[in-house]
Amino acid sequence: MSNFSFSPQCSTPGRACHDKKGKCTKEYLCCPQTLKMSSKLVLYDRATNIKFIRIGSDYKNTYRFYELNLTSNNHATHDNYARWVFFDQTLRDLFEMPNARFWQSIVNCLQSYGIVYAYVPLNATSITANISALTVLTRQKSLFDDLYICYMVTRKEHRRRGLGTLILQQIVQRALDEQRNGIKHVTLHVNTLNTVALELYERCGWRCYQYLPTYLDPDPHHATNHAYALILHLEKVKNVTGLCRNTNAVDINPQHDRQSIENCRRVPAQLRE
Structure with missing residues (x-):
């Protein structure tokens, strides 16, 4: 983490900035600039206490790729609750399943061995509210030779642009890098339809x-x-x-x-x- 320049970055999780540009509080977070205008390698969402760590170069000058670092502070219980709510709501939005229940599976997937990657458009004014593609991974607790894909989804209007392929390449590269830790496979479950x-x-x-x-x-x-x-x-x-x-x-x-x-x-x- 020492290679990254870090400072808190405002965000707008599901809320418009209106006239509060630049004002950042615990309750109301606002980001007046697009990601394209930001040169920061690490963006920090104070609402969920998640660091968005920039990876690689921008894809077709349209999308930016991030690994989500699930940090923690002295209010761990509050952090976890806000984080699970964020992922639950984000998956409902991306899958277009407003009545689905992702909460428990997200907790099981992320609480011990979670890894998250996401693509965000460069013209987004909120890194949390404009995720284009997301994958949630875990190392299997009972079988440590497995990197398991809990969820992988691309927002409907961003499909067929190669994001899914790029995410899978990143997942496999991550798994290959972890071979020294015993990872031998990447597994998942898919609905038969x-x-x-x-x-x-x-x-x-x-x-x-x-x-x-x-x-x-x-x-x-x-x-x-x-x-x-x-x-x-x-x-x-x-x-x-x-x-x-x-x-x-x-x-x-x-x-x-x-x-x-x-x-x-x-x-x-x-x-x-």
Whole structure:
């Protein structure tokens, strides 16, 4: 963290600035400048006590990529509550599921081993209220060779612009960097009717290894509560920057294709092309 210049940065979580430009308080946070105008490597949201740490260069001069550092202060209980509310509301917004319940799963995912990445438009006046794409990860508590994708979602109007691919590349790079800590796989669960997501993951090297009927929360926001369990074997990754774009980026074991067909009754997207 010593390489980052740090100072508190105002934000507008879901509220307009109106005439309070530049005024920053615990109750009312305001950010009068766009992210494009800010050269800071670290932005700080006082409402949730989250640091947004800038990663890499801007994507197509349109989006900025951040890792969300879940810091804490003396009011840890308040911090956690505000943080869980923020992620719960953000996921409802991104998924367009106003009645969904993400609270408990977010707590389980983030409270011990959480990792969060997000893309934000450069013309956004609020880093918290204008997230374009978000992923929430955790290291499996009972199986430390696993980096697990709890959620990955792109806002509807920002889809098909390559953000999902870039996030997956970042996830895999993070997992590769943590191989020295025992990480060997990247896993996730996908709704069986979410064909767009399934084809993206398969194109990027993931394979289904288990069909799980009634695995998902039975709340009505799910199209079905059946899920597929998917896995990417890090030892098979040959080129992270080519992931999702180059068929040679991951050396798929034919056995894993057969496993997908036999266990999940799902033919991987590449075999159907």
